[in-house]
Amino acid sequence: MVQDPVDPDISLAVPAQRRELREHPAAVLAAISLGGACGALARYRVGELLPHHGGQWAWSTWLINVSGCLCIGVLMALIDHRWPRQRLLRPFAGVGVLGGYTTFSTAAVDVVQLIGAHRPGPALLYLAATALAALVAVTLGSVATTAALTRGRKGGVS
Numbered sequence: 001m002v003q004d005p006v007d008p009d010i011s012l013a014v015p016a017q018r019r020e021l022r023e024h025p026a027a028v029l030a031a032i033s034l035g036g037a038c039g040a041l042a043r044y045r046v047g048e049l050l051p052h053h054g055g056q057w058a059w060s061t062w063l064i065n066v067s068g069c070l071c072i073g074v075l076m077a078l079i080d081h082r083w084p085r086q087r088l089l090r091p092f093a094g095v096g097v098l099g100g101y102t103t104f105s106t107a108a109v110d111v112v113q114l115i116g117a118h119r120p121g122p123a124l125l126y127l128a129a130t131a132l133a134a135l136v137a138v139t140l141g142s143v144a145t146t147a148a149l150t151r152g153r154k155g156g157v158s
Contacts, residue, residue: 031088035096043101055117058110061103062130068102069134073141081149104130 043064050060075093083089107130114123 027088028091031092032096032099035092035098036100037096039097039100039102042097043103052110054110054113055119057114057122057126058107061106061110062126062133065102065104065107065130066133066137068098070137070141071101072098073138073143074145075141077142077145077149081146104134 046064047060050063052058052060072094075090075098079086079090079094107126111123111127114120114126
């Protein structure tokens with residue numbers, strides 16, 4: 001029996017979505033937890049490779065958030081076009097791995113630290129560059145992956 005895919009982004013105001021969470025809580029929570037641990041370890045490693053000190057441009061945080069957004073764009077396109085029935089892929093890879101990997105809360109702390117170091121110009125630039133690059137990355141990942149998958153289907157590749 002093929003089960004419907006699980007969507008971890010539920011609205012508790014919608015009865016059908018509340019039921020979805022009740023029917024699969026252990027599997028979804030386990031997938032998110034395992035993925036989150038993997039993502040957090042990857043983020044920690046990038047932070048070790050590119051350390052920064054408060055009051056400076058946080059390249060590691062910026063790189064983590066932008067690359068994570070690129071990956072989420074790719075992942076969502078793959079799930080939509082190739083693996084729509086893989087019910088735990090999105091909770092594991094999207095919510096867990098990439099949710100644990102990206103760290104927009106740390107980006108906000110980096111902005112506050114730049115302001116605290118009396119560098120409001122770089123703080124504003126960092127804030128804008130993070131948001132803009134993240135949006136461009138997720139869009140690029142989604143659009144490029146969808147185009148590649150569509151082109152592959154037209155060429156006879158499935």
